[in-house]
Amino acid sequence: MSGDAFEDALALANGPHPPGPAAPGRSAPGRPAPGRSPAHAPAAPPAPGAAPGQDPEAPAQAPGEPGLARPRRTPPPEDHGGLVTPGWDTARATAHRAVRPLPPRRLPLDLALGHTLAAPLTALTDLPAFDTSAMDGWAVAGPGPWRLAPGPGLLAGSAPPSAPLTDGEAVPIATGARLPHGATAVLRSEHGTAADGELRGPTPQPGADIRPRGQECRTGAELLPARSALTPAALGLAAAAGYDQLAVRPRPRAEVLILGDELLFRGLPHDGRVRDALGPMTGPWLTALGAQVLVTRRIGDDADALHEAVAGSRADLVVTTGSTAAGPVDHLRGVLERLGAQLLVSGVAVRPGHPMLLAELPGGTPLVGLPGNPLAAVSGLLTLAAPLLNALADRPLPEPRPARLTEEVRGHPRDTRLVPVACPEPGRARPLSYAGPAMLRGIAAASALAVIPPGGAASGDRVRLLDLPLA
Template structure:
């Protein structure tokens, strides 16, 4: 046997080993790309299999390496793998707790990773028998990370996939803010101010008492009015526990002026009478002399416990700039400053189309059909991003039904789920071509969710195509939908921030990864398990998503953090019957 024949035999052996895993991925309907590492010589065969398994497990499964991976490792070590097969596949004990399952995000054991090179160094490992000028054999490649062909994915998909950060920027720059509208205060929550908020009055608009007590004039002791007398302009008299009788209540007209040495009962928020120099708190005063004399138990100063007119702002002062998010506190400030309605940027109107014949809207999965997880998830999430979700509709795997639904929609943004790859029932791309849409982003270098897309259907109208897997769809929301909706609604971009990872995170060789994390000790992010593209268990317990660059991140490294909308501002999450309509087109319930 010649050297070339020997190399060809080794290639075939490696291909057979790799097929154990590639076939499994294809049979499970995975439409995403794989990166297959080729062996260079006999001693590399088992190690090559091992690294390809590691890449697939870390980048796609979000869980442990299957037993076949340990078998491949045993080829390399020339020893049995009985110790690995004696324990559960995820490396945990049968009695593992909820937290153990959720937080053990490393799919590899300490022993397995001890001699493994860093992710970004694997393709550069030196040959133990250096042959610096050896040319590649005919069946070899000088590029160790060439993507393998995967069924249901267009061969050109990788060529035009957009880097993750560039995709977010493109989505943010794809649109212009919508026109402004005038809304009553009760309908402006979650929108952004289209013009600055200026005070229409002084705040407070008159001198008011900050405490319950007595308005006093000059130094004490002070004379109190008769029990039966009602000072002019004070309205109804009120008897107090001290027996002094009358007082000034909030909401009444200006009271009669106080002369030096006089005092009168006053309630919090009431208008301070002219001549008053301070307010003596109830707990600091004592009434003597048959209820006619007031003494202070401690020294009081000029203006004490009086809120002067204009203390917070003067009429015409700028309170908030245009673009500020209308929160509950902003509504309260606007009301206090004299507003009944606000000029805000319109909410983007969004229609959600959930695609697929296999989706059930009730009951347990059966007969190859699964529950629709995205229909209930997307509406509240999009509302939290400032959108007005006009409808969530189910559309079967029918190109005509999809074309009709997209072309008939009057929403500013149409969000679809599934159908963005190149499978036999993936109709989003053909529909966009048929409508003459402009593709702005077609595939993103991110895991999970790289088949996502963004298109302009017409001036001012857009389509965001999300992958069908739930966590992949969430990735699409944060990558494309959130920046687009932020621009349309004129919301300010949240300031970026980073947190240190409590443990290392395996990276994808080429793509950015988005990993669910929880905060620990305020400034640290702990990666969670169950982050495969079809999984929601991890993100359901998460505070945010960590952005892991290609090649991975070490323990203690800082990672960019993407807050989830309900952990950031929590605006507009609650369901609304007027905007949460769910209808169906095609398929069965």
């Protein structure tokens, strides 16, 4: 069976829906379009000791994880002139190791959301910075009944009276107000009655409803380690701990180049031309993965324009769509060779998306080449671009989480498959239809991609899930 026929069969594995055609003139995974030749990819050699017929890149079953889907005995990986295409896990790890974190910079708190801490967040003050009331009521000294001290009550933000409370005295206090000296507890407002300058109620336990100074942390305590993502809660913690600015790894700047003369950018497909699906989604995918997208440019099949765009980019990551094969109008590899770029990954043993590539441009900027089919491009984004963005932001490579399949998923004889799944309940993954390389309907409804090992996985098998970014 041809590679393309096998891909079409896999697209039907979880539903009766026929796969959509590849974009005219573009290379679909497993089959070059007319006039184009398949890319041959250098890769790592087989792992020592790999069983004959088994993909050496596939993960072994982990101890304590019974039922994890494992590769079945299959033909050896494709060999192109002695170069074996790297497996999916190896390609991800290669991308994550390909770059160093971006230099840190200081940002005000209101601009730091989504960035990564470049250094540990340590408290600049005790939290709370002083003893405060946890409730509305009265600050009391000793047992009751209590005389109400003269003067106004204490509000949050007001200075406490200079004279300390003495035993048998009380003063009204609001939540968050600084406790006066001499106070031993707070009597809640619902527990006491004040009349004629006297407060009556049950005597609270010493320290009751008081938030003591340093209850949450002391000055110098580490609140968050370096490499933590700055969430809204983390920014609130930083503000409470006394920060106005933070040292962060900046969001990696990305530039997207859309290739292909067959693409339309508005209206319905006509005259053999198709709508561009990659332009509207690639930038938002990169943003969701942590990048700052500078621009999305439409280059077409113009080698000189592509060379100028890549050579002149000031981004931290360049992402191209299409042109990853080696046909007469697939100019990407020729442009990379002309620029003196080094190919780090040239094809990956994964379906869809195996023609994807990763190159290092002169000066060290990475370039990710995505295949032209939409789901194949998503596979390339999550396989190569996501690990690169994590590394640039000084974040670890996320590990897929395990789940059990609700039904069988057919596999490729040699390659990993990435299959859109819905997660109806924790620990369960339901494969979705419309999973062909040119389709987006499945991934649009998915919450994750299931990593299906060579040979496939049965219903009930444990597989790894690659969670999809939500926004």
